[in-house]
Amino acid sequence: KNEVEQSPQNLTAQEGEFITINCSYSVGISALHWLQQHPGGGIVSLFMLSSGKKKHGRLIATINIQEKHSSLHITASHPRDSAVYICAAIPLTNFGNEKLTFGTGTRLTIIP
């Protein structure tokens, strides 16, 4: 079992829908990242959070450390949001080197 699990693996939605992608992890962590991988392959960091909630434009990320769970929400989804979204955690055991443990990603497709 992976230390970081994402759901769903694939998600198709209509333009304008509210999107939620979930990430759960089984070890204590110091922080969690949400990454976006574009269809062309490039990876961009969206958020890094260790508590609470962060918002950037139409993207919102939340984390509940006690429940070992994080969510990424997209409001008013648009076809350009189509990408693979990756959750990555920094286990407490990786203090200092900050090595990430990655989920397998959620492939999001937004249909116009």
Added chain:
Amino acid sequence: NAGVTQTPKFRILKIGQSMTLQCTQDMNHNYMYWYRQDPGMGLKLIYYSVGAGITDKGEVPNGYNVSRSTTEDFPLRLELAAPSQTSVYFCASRIGVRAKNIQYFGAGTRLSVL
């Protein structure tokens, strides 16, 4: 700033050949990482470095070597390419300040070993 630059973007190797994947960053980041991404799998850490002259193994180091002679460059060497090394390789870097530990990724190198 160019950020993290990887070369080449694509490469086809024959079994047993050697090559070096180049990675350079111009952000004066201390920490650098090499990952591989296989279809349907999460990124796996191959090697990482916390500063010039310091490298360490990640989860999947076998078949690879690295060096870090300067802060900017972190090349990944494949000595005897095998089909199992067919993958997409990403280099990443981040500043050493823990509170700002977002990783910046290169565009990736798609490698096929035939």
